[in-house]
Amino acid sequence: MKMSTIEKIQEELDVLVQETREHEIILYNDDVNTFDFVIDSLINVCDHTVEQAEQCTILVHYKGKCAVKTGEYKELEPRCTKLLELGLSAEIV
Template sequence: MSTIEKTQEDVSVLEQVVKDHEIVLFNDDVNTFDHVIESLVSVCDHTWEQAEQCAMLVHYKGKCTVKTGEYKDLEPRCSMLLTLGLSAEIV
């Protein structure tokens, strides 16, 4: 086995082990667009434009992935979104 093949094999295994998770935000009839946008900017480090686009997707599609990453990074962010009254879960 060549070094290149071994390296590609190692990368493939590593990619399988480090699986990203997602925070999915769900639509509700309670929170205003401004509250959702401000929450995403604050908690998920979105730009105002990113947060606004996510809020629109949530409104019209019912849900939107708002952050992707490792579970240990997403868990406190998702908890904060829930504390702010938003409906979210990690998948």
């Protein structure tokens, strides 16, 4: 059975989407770090605006976790490592 051009393109697109799948850094709540420290960390490490950092910090506090950065794994890994070095609880998913 011969694939149509549209089917071939769709198959190639599906492969490309899988290869460039986005990941997220998830930041978890803890009982150690202050709101201000977490906000400053998100601004410095994840390039958040003040408003973004405040909103994420509130979500982490009340929901237990929040996705703080989305992108390719290789771009997120050094940021997540820095958050961990600062004593925050985070992982890439």
